[in-house]
Amino acid sequence: MAEEQTLVLVKPDGVANGHIGDVITRIEHRGFTIDALKVTHATADQLHQHYAALVGEPFFPRIERFMTGGPMVAMIVSGFNVIEAVRKMTGATNPAEAAPGTIRGDFGREWADKTIRNVIHSSDSETSARREIPIWFPDRQYAPHQPEK
Numbered sequence: 001m002a003e004e005q006t007l008v009l010v011k012p013d014g015v016a017n018g019h020i021g022d023v024i025t026r027i028e029h030r031g032f033t034i035d036a037l038k039v040t041h042a043t044a045d046q047l048h049q050h051y052a053a054l055v056g057e058p059f060f061p062r063i064e065r066f067m068t069g070g071p072m073v074a075m076i077v078s079g080f081n082v083i084e085a086v087r088k089m090t091g092a093t094n095p096a097e098a099a100p101g102t103i104r105g106d107f108g109r110e111w112a113d114k115t116i117r118n119v120i121h122s123s124d125s126e127t128s129a130r131r132e133i134p135i136w137f138p139d140r141q142y143a144p145h146q147p148e149k
C-alpha cells in the first residue's frame with residue numbers, strides 16, 4: 001500500500017457509448033487524481049506492446065481490430081493504493097460476469113461477435129503500470145506523487 005500511479009484506457013466501446021465522463025467521475029469521486037489525459041487512436045504497434053502477453057492468443061486479432069477501431073481516452077491516475085482500487089472499480093474481464101457497481105458491470109453492453117468489449121482497461125500491478133504508462137504516454141514514466149511528511 002503506497003502512493004501509486006495506474007494507466008486507465010477508456011476503450012473504443014466506452015468512448016462510442018458515451019462513458020468517458022462516467023469513468024472520469026468515478027475516478028474523481030473516489031478522490032484519485034488525473035495526472036495526464038488524452039484522446040488517442042491506438043496503433044497496432046502500441047497494442048502489440050500493451051498486450052504483449054496475449055499476442056499469441058487466437059483472439060488477439062479480434063482485440064487488435066476492436067482496439068484500433070475508434071478513438072480511446074488514455075489517462076494516468078494517481079493516488080494511495082490506486083492500482084488495486086481501480087482494478088476493483090473496473091470489474092471482471094467479461095462485462096456479463098462483472099458485478100453491478102463496477103464500470104464493466106454497469107456500462108458494458110452485449111455484443112454479437114466473440115470480441116469482448118469491456119469499456120476500460122486498468123493496470124493490474126505496479127509492474128504493469130510501469131510498463132504500460134510509457135506505451136501510451138511516451139514522454140512520461142511511472143512517477144507516483146511523494147506522500148506528505
Ligand SMILES: Nc1ncnc2c1ncn2[C@@H]1O[C@H](COP(=O)(O)OP(=O)(O)OP(=O)(O)O)[C@@H](O)[C@H]1O
Nearest residue numbers: 054059063092093114115116117118120121122124
Ligand atoms: N477468452 C477471450 N476471448 C476474447 N477476448 C479475450 C479473452 N480473454 C481476454 N480477452 C481480451 O483481452 C483483453 C485482455 O485480457 P486480460 O486477461 O488482460 O483481461 P483484463 O485485465 O480484465 O483486461 P484488460 O487487460 O483489457 O484491462 C480483455 O480485456 C479482452 O478484451
